[in-house]
Amino acid sequence: MKHLFSLSALMAGFSALPAMAQDALRIDGLEVIGAPVDGLMGFQPAVTRLAQDIHDLDYLILVIITIITLFVTGLMAWVILRFNAKRNPTPASFTHHTPVEIAWTVGPILILVLIGAFSLPILFRQQEIPQADITIKAIGNQWYWSYEYVDDGFGFDSYMIGAPATLTSEEEAAGAVPNMLNDVMITKLEEAGYSRAEWLLATDTAVVVPVGKTVVMQVTGSDVIHSWTIPAFGVKQDAVPGRLAELWFSAEKEGTYFGQCSELCGQAHAYMPITVKVVSEAAYADWISKAKEEYAGIPSTIQIASN
Missing domain, CATH: 1.10.287.90 (Helix Hairpins)
Known part of the structure; x- marks a missing residue:
């Protein structure tokens, strides 16, 4: 069957973070794996x-x-x-x-x-949803995602870089226009650790998960129907207001992965991307400690002492 497949393959509710907080929680050096590539056909690489x-x-x-x-x-x-x-x-x-x-x-x-x-x-x-190592709640809003790390007691909003909520008055004075790529926006992408190629894909705050762990996403919507999807993970789930659905994945390779809201949800539907960063367990432990302090006000020293 593997030979057959190979043959056929040939045929075929929290505010956005300020800039300083982003610097503290950024994870650099990750390969961009799950992203569309101009001119290519077929699926993104499968990592689950x-x-x-x-x-x-x-x-x-x-x-x-x-x-x-x-x-x-x-x-x-x-x-x-x-x-x-x-x-x-x-x-x-x-x-x-x-x-x-x-x-x-x-x-x-x-x-x-x-x-x-x-x-x-x-x-x-x-x-069939397995026992979760990490549970994250994803809430679709017009037009951004909110995430809650259920077991760790914190959450954040995630906007596309370039969305109105992510622009400062200084950037607007310098010529930044919401949802429009120009030199100011390219600089903003680079400062967040991305390149021009990730325009319309990168978000100001990414979901961070450890490699090889079972992640269960609880998906819902706050206003209209949205859809949470990461093609490289093989997952997609509608976010329906008043309903709590679940999906799961276990990423096998570290990297940065992108998705988009996949249910038409209004005027800015095209500007509602999803960014997931899969990191090592050590990097995740470091990030989660900083995230608790940043988003929930739980000092890292208290976390260390409790462990």
């Missing part, structure tokens, strides 16, 4: 079991539909050439052909059973 499952299923279905397409095209060509009026001036008049009728009934059934045998376990793996 869930994403790899989706890729494998997609490749399997691609092989199946390619075989069906080639078979039907070949059959049509044979019928056109073999049974045209010139070569077959006296057409047959029969109306039934039992073996053919059995074949076109049994064949699709077997194909659907094959697809179901691979897709249902993947679906169950996505929907």
Whole structure:
């Protein structure tokens, strides 16, 4: 099956942080992995079991539909050439052909059973939420995300870099325009540790999780329906007001990953990105200590003493 997949792959409620707080909580040196690339096709690299499952299923279905397409095209060509009026001036008049009728009934059934045998376990793996190492609540708002680290007692808002809420009066005086890329905005991106390539993707505050740990996201909305998704993780969940849904992932590689709100949610829907940074356990412990102090006012010394 791995060879088959390889063959088919060839075919196919807290305020935004001020600048000083961002400097204190920034994690530099992470490779940007989960981001769209101009001119390329296909999926982003899979860094979770869930994403790899989706890729494998997609490749399997691609092989199946390619075989069906080639078979039907070949059959049509044979019928056109073999049974045209010139070569077959006296057409047959029969109306039934039992073996053919059995074949076109049994064949699709077997194909659907094959697809179901691979897709249902993947679906169950996505929907059966495991025991969480870390639980984070994601709340969709027009047009930003709020995050609460449930087990650690703090939260923050996450805006796209360049959104009106992220601009200072000095930046506006220098020529910064909300949601518009110019020299001032490029400088703002670079100061936050990003490049021009991450424009419309990078946020002022990122979700930070440790590599290899099971993260459960509780997803809801505060106003209209939004959708939280990270393509490289293979996860997507609608954020519906009044409902609390869950998804989970365990990222296998450190790096910076991007997503977007994937449910049309109003005028600034296009400016509602998601940034997740997957870091080492040591870096995460350091970040969580600083984050508790910054967002919840819990001094790091108290955290160390309690441990």
